[in-house]
Amino acid sequence: MSNFVAAMKLAGDVDLSSNPELKKQFSKMSKQMTKYLQCWAVTSLSAKSRVPFEAGVFDYVIIDEASQCDIASILPLLYRAKRAVIIG
Structure with a gap:
């Protein structure tokens, strides 16, 4: 878990698209952590660097204040989820 937290902090500071090996390792670690962290809270902007861009990573995405x-x-958030709950 502590390695994942460190990786999340690093992902916020580093452009993963410029380092394919780091991106691959981060994606692998993120997949493993979805087994332990059943709920993630991210903004639409921070999801880019913190959640792997793969279809159906999560069962649900909940979008609050959707009118904003x-x-x-x-769209990238919806792609990562099997189902969506859109509020507001």
Whole structure:
């Protein structure tokens, strides 16, 4: 868990797209952590660097204050979830 926390902090500071090996390791670690962390809270902006861009990573995505979001920001979140709950 402590390694994952350190990786999350690093992911916020580093452009993973410029380092394929680091991106691969981070993605693998994120998949493992979804077994232990059943609920993640991220903004639409921070999800890019903190959640792997893979279809159906999560069972649900809950978008609160949806009227304040644009469609382009929400689409990557919807792609990562099997189902969506959209509020507001």
